[in-house]
Amino acid sequence: MQIRRLKLCGFKSFVEPAELHIEPGLTGVVGPNGCGKSNLLEAIRWVMGESSAKSMRGGGMDDVIFAGTGTRPPRDFAEVVLQGASTGGEELEVVRRIERGAGSAYRVNGRDVRAKDVALVFADAATGAHSPALVSQGRIAAVIAARPAERRQMLEEAAGIAGLHVRRKDAEQK
Ligand code: ATP
Numbered sequence: 001m002q003i004r005r006l007k008l009c010g011f012k013s014f015v016e017p018a019e020l021h022i023e024p025g026l027t028g029v030v031g032p033n034g035c036g037k038s039n040l041l042e043a044i045r046w047v048m049g050e051s052s053a054k055s056m057r058g059g060g061m062d063d064v065i066f067a068g069t070g071t072r073p074p075r076d077f078a079e080v081v082l083q084g085a086s087t088g089g090e091e092l093e094v095v096r097r098i099e100r101g102a103g104s105a106y107r108v109n110g111r112d113v114r115a116k117d118v119a120l121v122f123a124d125a126a127t128g129a130h131s132p133a134l135v136s137q138g139r140i141a142a143v144i145a146a147r148p149a150e151r152r153q154m155l156e157e158a159a160g161i162a163g164l165h166v167r168r169k170d171a172e173q174k
């Protein structure tokens with residue numbers, strides 16, 4: 001899975017449409033405290049289907065929408081677009097959009113899909129909102145303190161087999 005481009009609009013502090021090109025190799029994001037570095041990583045996790053508002057440092061999922069400042073009114077939606085290539089080399093575009101009070105909607109390569117379809121796309125690429133490759137501030141301490149079951153989940157995500165559990169649960173419900 002290769003992320004090539006990230007577009008944000010109304011997501012947290014990224015109130016104006018912003019577009020980032022990510023070149024192959026190592027990318028560093030630098031800037032003063034509070035400039036939005038963590039928000040950027042959260043945008044990647046969010047478009048991959050993160051469902052925990054708490055892990056996005058909010059009380060509810062609407063908190064990812066630009067909340068306004070002294071000089072700017074709040075927005076009523078947030079959208080993040082992730083463009084890249086899957087492990088097999090196919091082009092991939094995932095869009096997540098949230099409207100205040102109305103929840104999230106997802107699109108993969110232009111088609112409306114469910115949250116769990118997005119989770120599968122990334123689980124099969126051995127990545128996703130809970131990928132061990134995405135290390136948030138404070139996460140190292142959380143890994144050290146993790147219970148065995150949580151640690152197993154991290155290993156399964158790293159091994160790219162997390163998608164199998166989603167499919168098994170699906171099959172059991174049918
Ligand atoms: P540090 O170097 O301290 O880790 P950082 O670059 O990681 O800083 P972030 O945590 O990404 O900074 O950004 C925090 C900023 O984002 C704060 O100024 C906060 O007010 C702003 N912010 C977060 N959510 C929203 C929102 N919904 N609407 C507007 N601004 C927001």
Ligand code: MG
Pocket residue numbers: 037038039137
């Ligand atoms: Mg930070």
